[in-house]
Amino acid sequence: MAELQIKDLCVSIEGKQILNGVNLTVPQGEVHAIMGPNGTGKSTLAYTLMGHPAYTVTGGEARYKGKNLFDLNPAERSHLGIFLAFQYPVAIPGVTVANFLRTAVNAHRKAANPEDKGIPIPEFRKILKEKMEMLKMDQNFAGRYLNDGFSGGEKKRTEVLQMAMLKPEIAILDETDSGLDIDALKVVSEGVNMLRGSDLGVIVITHYQRLLNYIKPDVVHIMMDGKIVESGGPDLALHLEEHGYEWVREKYENGVSSL
């Protein structure tokens, strides 16, 4: 099983340092939650791993299957098996969900085999239909323009649909619970749980413990001031729910000051 190894990752945006040496290892088959107060760099980590051009890596690396992600463009990272479920998926007007997904699936096939002629349309339709049924999505979704006029829940479900179609090995879910009511949250979580397996490593980024009631993590990390400051089992999330982040901050800051 491959694992994503993030070492001493430092990242800045517009000259401002956001990540200050993140260390994290996520193997395929495990679900890791990253929790932390707002503004500690959780989403920065997600965007940086996927290669958003606004973020500058100032130090460290992220290795997967022998490659440093930071040597690859976003498409190449995707082909390698990295996937980001966006907190705010953008709309692409005029491009249908089906057309987009077929293009993306074909881009993956072509990357794996330059001779590939693309997925036959009937086969693609069949797979898409299956995945949509699995996610309890109406079939007419396939003909709608990607995220254009979608509700918050529809957007997040579409993110999971993309994940189901592209079969990543490491998926990063960035605040997938934000803006969802409890019913939508359940549907989206069920979708993610159905995709769980020994081939899939997941990084769940969330502000609230709520999501972790549905997507049960194997490991929970706490991020603060651009670093992972605490790691533990699922009970760590419950502890946070009960006691908030204050104790972490105290412990972390005392720890720092004691150095």
Add this chain to the structure above:
Amino acid sequence: MTESPVIIRRSSAPQAQAPKEFNFKPDIIEDGSFYQMYRKQAWEYYQALKFPTVKDDAWRWTDISKLPVESFKLESDNHVVRIPDELMEPVADATHGGEILLDGEHRQVNLNPELESAGVVFTDLKDGLARYPQIAEKILGKVIDPKEEKFGALAAAMASSGVMLYVPKGVNVSTPLHSLLWMSGPYEASFSHLLVYLDEGSSATYVHESSSPVEDATPGFHSGIMEIFVGAGAHLRFVELQSFGENVWNFMHERVKVDNGGEVEWIFGALGSHLTKNFSELDLIGKGSTGKMSGFYFSQHKQHLDYDTQQNHLAPNTTSDLLFKGALLDESRSVWQGMIYVARNATKSDGYQANRNLVLSEGARADSIPGLEILTDDVRCTHGATVGKVDPEELFYLESRGLGSKDAERMIVEGFFEPIMQRIPFEGVRKRFQQAIEQKMNEVVNS
């Protein structure tokens, strides 16, 4: 799409110098016939009118001072380049009900005998004028007065090439008609005149394309006039495609008049020419008449495309709906100036116009100028104009799913044009546009 308000910019003082004179004149035959009188008068108008300059309102974005007027020759029979096969493929789905090729002196006309026996006329201009003068008199000079504008007057006086389409009362031409104007000589000047008359309650679908070899290096010149009349309750679907080589200076004056309850769906596709100035006017003269104008343009290199559209509501309960979408590459330019005019008597009318531009290169520029002139209450008019760039967040989103950056950009461009594709009722025409998008975006990939 990131959209920003349209900023009207003025570049450094454009040359206001007008071009010189053409070295040819029309061969008017003094036979007293209606057509020759019309040409004679048009030539007089042409001579009396000055070449427009950027000081003229309609031309302020399009500078023709460098038009090499003196170098053009009248089109001859020495058309050396054959018409490419793909231009001959049916663009309107079914087999054509009629086909006309206008290739210099060479004209070829085919019309389904059933349509012919139903009284449909679909023939080249010369033949039409000779055989059906009574039809010519119904429309020639009746839709566009040659004195309105210099290039229109020139086309009216000079046109040797063109099409006459007449559909009698109540006749439905269900198979599409197709005509192709091909010019291919060095320094060729070509003039065309289209006459279309749909009588009461008739219907037709007509696709007209103007084209020339892409590889021609010497300048070419085309000036055209299109007069179209849609009778009461008649329905016309008209597609005009322009795929001239990037050496051609192209000037068009076209107007559709729609009578009571008539309907026109008017589709424009422009990919070619060095410079195009196109006046397209919709005159809704009859109660309850409707016009829908849909435009697609995609310019590159140093192309300059200028569309001037008018939606004139001249009767009550009329509806117009215009959507023009364009993408621009390299150092190309586009101009769209639109006007909705609602006359005092045109109550309960509904006018809409929108122009959307996607600027794909730093050096390209789009100007978009909507306009409304409404002389009555009790109407609904809306308009919108935008000039935008590809949103980097959209690009990143697609790239994160495994699309290379150029494929991602192409997908966004295709999505941008999708609303126009939806308005085009022919798979063949949509395919042509899609191929053009792909081809132009690929050139970017390879550059």
